Every structure is written in C-alpha cells, then in structure tokens.
Amino acid sequence: MARYIGPTTRLSRRFGQPLFGATKAYEKRPFPPGQHGPRLRRKKSEYAIGLDEKQKLRYVYGLLERQFRRTFEKAKREKGVTGERFMQLLETRLDSTVYSLGFAKTRAAARQLVNHGHVRVNGGKVDISSYTVVPGDEIMIKDSPTSRQIATRNLEETRGRNVPGWLTLNGETYTGVVNRMPTREEMTQDINEQLIVEFYSRF
Numbered sequence: 001m002a003r004y005i006g007p008t009t010r011l012s013r014r015f016g017q018p019l020f021g022a023t024k025a026y027e028k029r030p031f032p033p034g035q036h037g038p039r040l041r042r043k044k045s046e047y048a049i050g051l052d053e054k055q056k057l058r059y060v061y062g063l064l065e066r067q068f069r070r071t072f073e074k075a076k077r078e079k080g081v082t083g084e085r086f087m088q089l090l091e092t093r094l095d096s097t098v099y100s101l102g103f104a105k106t107r108a109a110a111r112q113l114v115n116h117g118h119v120r121v122n123g124g125k126v127d128i129s130s131y132t133v134v135p136g137d138e139i140m141i142k143d144s145p146t147s148r149q150i151a152t153r154n155l156e157e158t159r160g161r162n163v164p165g166w167l168t169l170n171g172e173t174y175t176g177v178v179n180r181m182p183t184r185e186e187m188t189q190d191i192n193e194q195l196i197v198e199f200y201s202r203f
Contacts, residue, residue: 047199047202049195050195050196050198050199050202051199053191053192053193053195053196053199054068054195054196054199054200056190056191057090057188057191057193057196060107060188060191061090061093061096061107062095062107062108062111063090067130069200071086071089071090072086072196072200074089075088075089082197083193083194083196083197084184084193086193086196086197087182087184087187087188087191087193088181088182088187089132091182091187092132092133092134092178092181092182093129093130093131093132093133094114094119094121094126094128094129094130094131094132094133094139095107095110095111095113095114095129095130096110097133097139097167097176097178098110098113098114098119098139100163100164100167101139101163101167101169101176102154102155102158102159102161102163102169102171103119103141103151103154103155103174103176104154104158105154105157105158109154110129111129113150114126114127114128114129114131115127115129117142118141118142118144118146118147118150118151119139119140119141119142120139120140120141120142121133121137121138121139121140122137122138123138123140125142133178134178135178135179135180135181136177136178137177137178138175138176138177138178139175139176139177139178140173140174140175140176141174141175148174151174155171163176164182164186165179165186166178166179166180166181166182166183166186167179
C-alpha cells in the first residue's frame with residue numbers, strides 16, 4: 001500500500017506540531033524550516049489555511065491524498081456531522097486503533113505491524129491497515145514469540161500514554177476491545193476538521 005516516505009521532521013516544523021510523534025530533532029528546532037524560519041510570518045489566505053489543515057490531518061494518519069479524499073467522501077454520505085464522522089473513520093482504522101492501544105509507538109509503526117500480519121481481529125488475521133473496526137471488535141496481537149515481543153516492548157515504551165475511553169486494553173493478554181465509537185473529545189484536538197470540510201466543499 002502506498003504511504004508517505006518523505007521527510008517527517010521538516011513537515012512537523014512547517015506545521016508547528018509533531019505530526020509523526022515527538023522527536024529530538026523537532027524539539028531542538030520547533031520553528032519553520034528554511035533560512036528565515038524563526039522569523040517568517042506570512043498572512044495566509046482562507047484557501048491556504050484550509051489546505052494546511054487538510055495536509056496536517058493527512059500526515060497525522062499517514063494517508064496519501066486519494067485515500068484521504070475517499071474517506072472524506074464516505075463520511076459525507078453517512079449520517080451525522082460530516083467533520084466528526086470523518087475523524088471517526090480515520091480514528092477507527094485498524095492501524096490507528098493499534099496505535100491508540102499502545103501496541104505501536106507511532107501510527108506508521110502500527111501500520112507496519114498490521115501489514116506484516118502481527119494483528120488479529122475477532123480471531124482472524126487482518127493485514128489491511130485501512131480495515132475499519134466497529135464496537136464489539138476484539139483486536140489481538142498474534143500469539144507468536146516475535147509478535148508478542150514487539151508488542152511487549154511497545155507497551156512498555158507507551159505506558160505513559162492514556163488509552164482512550166472508547167477502547168479497553170488488556171496488556172497481559174495482548175488484547176484490546178472496541179467499546180463504542182470515539183467521541184470528538186477523544187480524538188486529536190490539534191485539528192479543526194470544519195476547515196477541511198469547507199476546503200473540500202470548494203471543489
């Protein structure tokens with residue numbers, strides 16, 4: 001599956017937040033890249049603001065434009081507030097759920113964990129990172145020494161990260177359960193999804 005493989009710290013500096021997870025490189029230089037980065041202040045148009053917000057969210061979840069736009073169109077066809085439903089569809093992707101449970105340090109690592117066959121959903125192998133989980137689903141790390149070793153290491157390193165209320169984690173059995181759909185407050189707060197809805201409504 002196609003994914004973004006370009007520079008990460010540079011993008012985090014451009015948008016002013018660690019889109020791909022905290023790194024020492026970003027912490028040392030948390031200002032826009034380029035010769036005039038620390039002093040550069042440009043007034044942005046409404047189009048540019050919406051584009052930036054869309055790009056930020058796309059990079060957070062590691063999607064290319066085509067897949068990102070397809071997810072948005074799906075959200076628009078469903079009942080409810082389009083922006084919130086869009087965020088829910090992104091958050092309930094299998095790779096994002098694995099990340100939220102703490103089985104991986106980053107969403108990119110969670111995608112790799114899924115694609116390499118280390119994850120089971122309701123007892124069956126699912127190696128499609130875009131798979132959407134629903135309430136009642138049980139996510140489990142494959143019962144093999146390699147898979148469990150990876151999960152154990154990641155659970156230890158993500159211990160300080162809170163598991164959101166829409167999920168329940170059992171670290172001893174390497175399982176997680178989807179209790180319900182996530183609320184807006186339980187998803188990333190650094191994004192204004194309404195700007196993205198307005199951006200796509202231009203086309």
